[in-house]
Amino acid sequence: NDDIIFVNIHALHKLAKYRAKEGEAPRINKLGSGAWERMKEKTKGKMKEIARDLIKLYAARKEEKGFAFSPDSFLQQELEASFIYEDTPDQIKSTAEVKADMERERPMDRLICGDVGFGKTEIAIRAAFKATCDNKQVAVLVPTTVLAFQHYQTFKERLKEFPVRIEYLSRARKASEVKAILKDLADRKIDIIIGTHKLIGKDVRFNDLGLLIVDEEQKFGVAVKEKLKQMKVNVDTLTMSATPIPRTLQFSLMGARDLSVISTPPANRYPIQTEVHAFNDDIIKEAINFEMSRGGQIFFVNNRIPQLYELENTIHRLVPDARVVIGHGQMPPEKLEQAIIDFVNYDYDILLATTIIESGIDMPNTNTIIINDAQNFGLSELHQLRGRVGRSNRKAFCYLLTPPRHTFSVDARRRLQAIESFSELGSGIHIAMQDLDIRGAGNLLGAEQSGFIADLGYETYQKILKEAVEELKNDEFSDLYYGADSDTKPEEFVSECTIESDLEILFPANYVPQESERISLYQELDNMERETDIRQFCERLEDRFGRIPHEAMELIRVVRLRRLAKQLGIEKVGLKQGYMYLYFVSDEHVAYYQSAAFGRILGFLQKNPKLCKLREINGRRSLAIKDITSVESAVSVLEEVLQTLPV
Secondary structure, eight states, rough: OOOOOOGGGGGGGGGOOSSSSSOOOOOOOOOTSHHHHHHHHHHHEEEEHHHHHHHHHHHHHSSSOOOOOOOOOOHHHHHHOOOSSSOOOHHHHHHHHHHHHSSSSSEEEEEEOTTTTTHHHHHHHHHHHHHHHHOOEEEOSSSOHHHHHHHHHHHHHHHTSSSEEEEEESTTTTTTHOOOOOOOOTTTOOOOOEEEGGGGSTTTSSEEEEEEESSSSGGSSSHHHHHHHHHHHHSEEEEEEEEESSHHHHHHHHHEEEEEOOSOOOOOOOEEEEEEEEEEEHHHHHHHHHHHTTTEEEEEOOOOOHHHHHHHHHHHHHHHOOOOOEOOOOHHHHHHHHHHHHHHHSSEEEEEEOGGGGOOOOOTEEEEETTTTGSOOOOHHHHHHHSSSSSSSSSSEEEEEEEEEGGGGGGHHHHHHHHHOOOSSSTTHHHHHHHHHHHOOOOOOOOOGHHHHHOOOHHHHHHHHHHHHHHHHHHHHHHHHSTTTTTTOOOOOOOEEEEEEEEEOOOOOOOOTOOHHHEEEEEHHHOOOOHHHHHHOOOHHHHHHOOOOOOOOHHHHHHHHHHHHHHEEEEEEEETTTTEEEEOOOOOOOOTSHHHHHHHHHHHHHHHTTEEEEEEEETTTEEEEEESSSSSHHHHHHHHHHSSSOO
């Protein structure tokens, strides 16, 4: 009803963009009716029910006893030193996290999330080798026959100097070979076994399985995942995924499993140039000729098997000297394997295939990919396919060919736009967000909550989910999360601290003239937490607008004030008429009044009885401190309180 709501500049972090399924208008509530608050509370309650089961699962896992692997030996150092690339900082961190998990007694359950070609396989190889050093067997589960063979080659190459026996199981192997492999596996003659879901068949018996590695988990069906659940009760498990924000990632964000993210690209990588074109002979001819002229190879992806042979004729017509090999899932497995080997050995220039190449094939010499009928692919699928090229230090190209634009749906058009826009390295996360936008944020936690996101918008939903999980961790499951293996229980009694003041704290109009610019600066500042962010913000501000005036500097100090107040369990800070009012946790948070934070406030009160006064008005307890004339003086008082010894 044309109502207006005024938002304090210190509360801009409460504003979030409404994002749900495209084309659906948000349901708007009347101001002051309490309907919005009730909806948020109801949603939080529902989320707690869903999250509770996940946390119980996590708790059961924490209770399990697994095998504690021994610390790294010289063999491990030799293997890592033989890696031909420089490790990226994220790779170093993830490797360390995996090793620390393996050396603990509790079974590991870690997800490594990194964009295509960012070095997840190397971490898996190091973890597998660490397990074999302690005479444990390792199972590597992959979604496709092609990938099983590819991993087999990679693992063999990396571990050729070491006494490790590696085998692989897939439908490409003869029955006699499979029989021999299964016997050796049961007799502990095989250290590392790589395979498709054949690995979890009834006839596969391990002698002493110590580590399970699952690559591209989102590709496996429910039945396989259930089997895995039973297998991994007390076996260390490492899961790898390139396409983020499936339900897998959500579990990790909730703390139901551990998460490592690899977001730094390897050195000398270039973004992949991505172009969308209508199907056109000239484009195909030019792309193939250019790649062949620099001695490279080409993937040509087309998902309809009968069309592959027509396309082969088209390519021969356009580029007569191109050597083409066809690969698809309906071929006999040994023929498909041979086609891939010949392509890797550079007997062919073009691999004309279905999406069987989507997962994990690593061929550094192939730096052009042409995807036909790209409008029929999902976003993450396009991102995965594109990730098959650009895996060396050469510029790579991805051509998405479609029929005329007006013939396909708006969603398909938006998908192609998204993949074209996000071609930067490591843009998997942005692509997943776009996917969420286009499809509507579906059920990240299961069927129960598909309506929540439409009601609240994605960002608010994520905030409430985080709050729900935090509350469960702090209340019902506090002994689980901050138990014996954790040295410090973080004493966070408030998640948010509001600031009210009558001081002149703002970006003056004569300093930042544009209103929209001022609002975006307020928002940026309001979402800051760390000291380094504040310093960088000040440097950028000076660089753009000149010396920071006093009232703007005071505003910047509010970030520090809010952070210190939260550490002391203060829900609200008022700066009025020369006083600072600190309002303590409003509900009878008994634990707070026995905490070190409250003890420090009492200690400060005893030291400065003339400055401070405890008050209780309408059941709200607060402390009034006088002679506070600026945010700067308020910050220095709170810093002093934090230094005071608790009573």
